[in-house]
Amino acid sequence: MSEVLNKKEEILTTEENHLVIPVLVLRGLVLFPQMVLHFDVGRDKSILALNQVMTSNRQIFLVAQKNIREDDPKVEDLYKVGVVAQVKQIIKSPGGTWRVLVEGMYRAKMIEVVSETPYFEALVRGFPLKTTRNLKSALCDALMRTVKDLFEEYCFLTPRMPKELVINALVSEDPIHLVEYIAGNMQIEVEDKQAILTQSDPLKRLEMLAKLLESENDILSLEQEIQEKVKGQIDKNQREYYLREQMRAISGELGEDDLQQEVDDYYQKISKLKLEQEVAEKLNKEVERMSKLPSNSHEAGVIRGYLDSVLELPWNKFTIDKIDIKKAKALLDREHYGLQKVKERILELLAVRKLAPDIKGQIICLVGPPGVGKTSIARSIAKSMGRKYVRISLGGVRDESDIRGHRKTYIGSMPGRIMAAMKQSGSTNPLMLLDEVDKLGNDFRGDPSAALLEVLDSEQNHAFRDHYLEVPFDLSHVLFIATANSLDTIPAPLLDRMEVIEITSYTREEKFHIAKEHLLPKQRKRHGLTASKVKFDDDAIYALIDNYTREAGVRSLERQLASLLRKAAKRIVSGDSKKVIISNENITEYLGPRKFKPEEIQGVDEIGLVNGLAWTSVGGEMLQVEVAVLDGSGKVELTGSLGDVMKESAMAAISYIRSKWEIYGVEHDFYKTKDLHIHVPEGAVPKDGPSAGVTICTALVSALSGVPVKQEVAMTGEITLRGRVLPIGGLKEKTMAAYRAGIKTVAIPKENEPDLAEIDPIVRDNIKFVPAEKIDTVLETALVKFSKKKPSPALLESLPIEEGQEMPKANSPIPQ
Known part of the structure; x- marks a missing residue:
């Protein structure tokens, strides 16, 4: 910016008769001196240039561009000769464009472009006409008379030409004003107008204008002849149409309608389709019924609609499969x-x-x-x-x-x-x-x-x-x-x-790749942006997935990406920045505070608090189970909006612990002297499903025995009254939730071990999986210190014996 200002000062000091002035590029328009023109302005450079001149002397240099299809013209796309004009009025329209009224002052020539941003600014100097030749000569009078005659003919051939234009041109005696007035109000090409403006010899200007008027008059005369021929043809067609309508009305009154032709057409269409016999007979019967009805009757219209619907179906039309x-x-x-x-x-x-x-x-x-x-x-x-x-x-x-x-x-x-x-x-x-x-x-x-x-x-x-x-x-x-x-x-x-x-819900990594490789390029193209203008860091995409969306698919993720691109487009168009980089650090500036917080495990091992895993319609989630043991009379309280399946899992876990109380170091009469409160947080969200049995059982054992649970361990599975761990579904989503929460070890049912092949490699590399066939394996994995006590002989006699299993001895290990 400082270099541009220094350049301006240098030019002003060396060229006192020159002028550094903002430039407004015209598209499809040419302004002449002493001419008033109003036009719409919508380009950013033009609006910025007008803002600048309105704060100073309101003078601006108007010059036409060579190619009207160019939206962002460069210096080489502009003509050199233009007009210095005075901005008279600016009206801002609701659509974002400006309506500008200017009056041309004098002709000027662009010497050098001083700056191109934020708008064109150029060094210009006055470019007056050559008045050395005698403008009162007979040649000048003859040219003026010729131009006036041709312009009068042009106005006659051009429809809706205002009378004031003709009168003002005919009464003018100034050859310079006459040329500029007529050229400015004629509908001719920009190149022709610019050629007249660039020409400095007034007599040559008159010659150029005379040639243009003669050419335009020839074209307009030919157009008029063609229009007269077309009008005559249309009149003839209208007359024939009127006569045909009269004949049709007379035929209708006499009952001699052209229904037979329509019937023949339907028969022909049916035979071309080569339909099955049943279908062809049905349609031919309908056509026969229609032929016996008046053509304007309601029933004939119903049959006609039916036949059209059936015949438009793709009978015997096949596409060839191209399978590769x-x-x-x-x-x-x-x-x-x-x-x-x-x-x-x-x-x-x-x-x-x-x-x-x-x-x-x-x-x-x-x-x-x-x-x-x-x-x-x-x-x-x-x-x-x-x-x-x-x-x-x-x-x-x-x-x-x-x-x-x-x-x-x-x-x-x-x-x-x-x-x-x-x-x-x-x-x-x-x-x-x-x-x-x-x-x-x-x-x-x-x-x-x-x-x-x-x-x-x-x-x-x-x-x-x-x-x-x-x-x-x-x-x-x-x-x-x-x-x-x-x-x-x-x-x-x-x-x-x-x-x-x-089709299961997408994991976090899958969403990341879908957003980066599919959604982001599609939305960039839709919003008119490129990767060089808007850049997304990987951690920003992860932040969108973790903190601003919670869904199974990617629709909400795509909407959030579109929202970020809209905000970036606004900043780029408004000029606040040329390139936008979105990262995890600045994403809150665009989308506001983070809506969802990532699931995190507790920092310390706690008694009666276990990390479970659950499947939801939006993917896997951590499901923490809390158990509180209170003095009481054996009541069991279940809270957290639990469904019937989870309630039954809790009751099964309590019954199992009652049958194995001595093994786990639990008071034998806890079900009579203690109240148990089992709670799953987020009570407003309904929770149900056969995958929380081992979680509830572990939490109960921890709370009743006073042994803390390792907080880096999570688990999933259902439990039976004999302590077996049953398989579950949705293991892929559940393990992804455990990985997001920072879990290091996950206990899963033994029968779900083959499902580990479908789990993301990144999850398998970061989590240790412990297959469990019995609940004891889960307890050994989850509890800080787990030691099974040998049961008494009385307890061994009371243990349930499965089919094909022998009664263990008092000194033998506990059957697993």
């Missing part, structure tokens, strides 16, 4: 991160389709929480097969007629959604996505899920009958894919027809 397993795998990997099991199943489906194209009955149901990409996966399958893609949204559908259609006897009847989708696809073998199949409802109008049974049954859908069409249509070639958030609300007969592929 390698290309399909590359497409799936490019558009979807992770989801290895789902991709593998899709590739298996494509491989079978390639070997056996006529296979039927492969109906897939993608089940998973919102935002994990179920719909986009179906679209990718259609793309990889080369099939047409059509989607039907079943959310909130309550009427069976929405699926099967309405009968023709009702007013406003129409085909159902299935046949409407077939018409939309344009082929007999599209990929049809039945979206949100678990959101189907039912009421007194019927059960739409029952109507889908025929659609999805490969033994029946080869002759699907829509109530409106009344003819069978083959749906067996359609590849149906359904999506659902939950299987609980899908009726069992409908679920039986589909193969379920479960």
Whole structure:
């Protein structure tokens, strides 16, 4: 900035007759001296230049750009000759543009551009006309007379030309004013206007203007001739149309309508489609009925609509499957991160389709929480097969007629959604996505899920009958894919027809890669930004995942990324900064305080506090269980909005401890002298599921025996009355939650050991997994000091004996 100011001062001191002035670039306009012009300004540089001149003497240099399509012209894109003008008025419009009124003062020439940012500023000097030649000569008078005659003809040929323009031009006796006045008010090219403005000889200006006027008059005369011919043709067509309408009305009165031609057209269309005999007979019968009715009757209109609907269906129109397993795998990997099991199943489906194209009955149901990409996966399958893609949204559908259609006897009847989708696809073998199949409802109008049974049954859908069409249509070639958030609300007969592929919630690492490799580039392109203008640090993306979103999919994450990009775009456009870097440190400046805090384990080992793991619809979470032992009469209090399954797990854990009290160093009559309070925090959130049995049992043993629990240990699993640890689901999400919370050891059921192969490598590398078949293994892992005491002979006699197991002796180890 200081260099620019020094350059300005140097120019002003060396060139006193020159002027350093802001420049406003005109697009598609040329201003002449003594001419008043109003135009809209919207470019940032132009607005900044106007702001500058309004604070000083309101003088600005107006010059035209060579290419009107250039949004951000450079110095070389500008003409050298322009006009120094006075800004008379500026009006700011609501759309962000300015309406400016200027008056040209004198012609000037740009010598040098002083600065290009934040707006153009140039050194200009006056550029007066050459007045050495005699302007009162006969040549000048002849040229002026010629120009006036040609301009008068131009005004006659140009519609809606104001009379004041013609009068002011004809009464002018100044050749300089005459040229600039006419050129400024003519609709000619910018290059021609600029050529006149650049020319310094007044007589040559008159010659140039005369040539332009003569050329324009020739073009306008030709246009007028063409318009007169077109108008005559239109008048002739209107007359013929009027006569035809009269003939049609007369024919209608006489009953000699052209219905027969329409009937013949329908017969011809039916024969071209080569339909099955039943369908062709039905349609021909309808056409015959229509031929016997008056063409303007209501029933004829109903039949006509029915025939059009049936004939527009894709009868015998197939697309050829183009299946390439390698290309399909590359497409799936490019558009979807992770989801290895789902991709593998899709590739298996494509491989079978390639070997056996006529296979039927492969109906897939993608089940998973919102935002994990179920719909986009179906679209990718259609793309990889080369099939047409059509989607039907079943959310909130309550009427069976929405699926099967309405009968023709009702007013406003129409085909159902299935046949409407077939018409939309344009082929007999599209990929049809039945979206949100678990959101189907039912009421007194019927059960739409029952109507889908025929659609999805490969033994029946080869002759699907829509109530409106009344003819069978083959749906067996359609590849149906359904999506659902939950299987609980899908009726069992409908679920039986589909193969379920479960899409689990994304882990933290998967969300990070999806955001970085897919969502962020897509949103950058949508917001008109590039990676050089807005940069996201990796820790900022992790902060978005951990602190601003809590979901199974990535929809909320994408919305937060879009919000950050909008705020960055605002800063860049407003000029506050040229490049925005978003990191974990400054993300709160854009999105406000962090909404969610990461789960953290306690710093010290505590008695009766155990880290459990739970699965939720938005991924895995830590589920801490607290137990308090109080003096009382043996009451058991369960709090924390627990469901029936968790309550039963707690009761089973208490019964198990009562049966093994002496082994774990617990008072034998605790169930009569102590009150137990089992609490799971966040009482407002309902919690249920068969995976908290071992957690509750460990917390009870710790609280009753007074032994602390290691806080870097977490666990999951269900317990039986004999101390067995039962398998659970959702191990991938649960272990990811343990990894986020800093857990070092996780006790899992022995039968879940094969599921460790599906866990993220980063989780396997940082967590030690302890498979447990009995609860004692969990207790040894979790309690700070765990030592089993030898039971008394009386206790051994009371221990339950499983089938095939011998009674242990008093000195023998406890059976595990």
